[in-house]
Amino acid sequence: MKIEIIKEQFDPWEMLVDYKKNQLQNDAKIGASSIFLGTMRDFNDDKDIKSMELEHYPGMTEKYLTKLVDDSIQKFKIIDGLVIHRVGLLKPTDPIVLVATWSEHRDNAFNATREIMESLKSEAPFWKKESTNTGFKWVKPKGQSEDVVDES
Amino acid sequence: MKIEIIKEQFDPWEMLVDYKKNQLQNDAKIGASSIFLGTMRDFNDDKDIKSMELEHYPGMTEKYLTKLVDDSIQKFKIIDGLVIHRVGLLKPTDPIVLVATWSEHRDNAFNATREIMESLKSEAPFWKKESTNTGFKWVKPKGQSEDVVDES
Amino acid sequence: MKIYVKYFANIRDLIGKDSERIDIGKGMTAKEIWNLITNGSKMPQNILVAVNHEYVNIEHVLKDGDELAFFPPVTGG
């Protein structure tokens, strides 16, 4: 298993090849690899995005992702899993997140990669701030209304 | 879009990088890439597999896969899709099939790659013949009973 | 009327050749052609039939010059 929060631009395929070659055991037991790559788009909600700042909560983010992949290995009976997530200043087309899982049969890897991505999107402590022509703006999750509303 | 039936061992990551670099348009519109890689295991139904012969129906296989990816582009509103499938003599750990789809949002690419794999497994004309210690044997689909039963 | 017939995987092993050109009567179905080729031997369960690279059912009627194929359930991927 590998979890990495990375400050510099990364090459997802190089990292996959490197991990598979140097760390992944039981190669000939693997029948299925399911990989998801999230990359930065140059638009969002019809605005042009120039760049993006990605922040995380050092310590908590790594802990959350480690538990997430650990739980997936148990739940989906996958052989191994990997998550690489970028932080810092990003430009369009930059890789943001790489998730890979390996299993004997395809159903397990497909389901594990999907659930890791869904959990990561909804719970892993990362925050995006986009830079557009009109300035900086914190990204809101999909379907979320404006903040600063009293809930007390 | 790219469909390729390939007779020699292939490097899936090299082919992905090459396709993305040279043929994939609208890079900065892509937010999600969903990739599946099927590789040859050294066991199946508790038997040790030495090697495997993969046969296809030249002409029909390519036509089937082209329509499958074309239909997925429409149905899932993905930006592009690619399928590479190996034929010939394979050894354990060899890549068998690479499926990649690209889309703006993750749901589309996840669903498209999954459906392409499921359709490919159930309908694309490929056949596997395994070589074990006890000789050659045509692989049966999962849950399939013995053949040569009268259905007339 | 002539058609071209192809066999794959264990169906090829069963028939003993990978393809042949045969003469058929007008209006013959894929199933009738199977019986003609095999002298009426049992059709393997779940056999798949394609004409001109498209799946068809065993009652499909062949036309002159068609390419007919018989093969077992697929196992790629």
Add this chain to the structure above:
Amino acid sequence: MKIYVKYFANIRDLIGKDSERIDIGKGMTAKEIWNLITNGSKMPQNILVAVNHEYVNIEHVLKDGDELAFFPPVTGG
């Protein structure tokens, strides 16, 4: 009793700093600490709270030496 408090993203902008060490009374909840820090200003909707790197709800009671964090809904991936 002392705890360490961290703020992220737009919550950091709102508070005007990224972290601080504060004195709290025994038995105080995360929500009471928010009120203490902000002089009773409204808690942003959907605010998330973590103690020692685990999610907790706003009624969670803090202990001496805890690391408390306030942040908005996450947007990674």
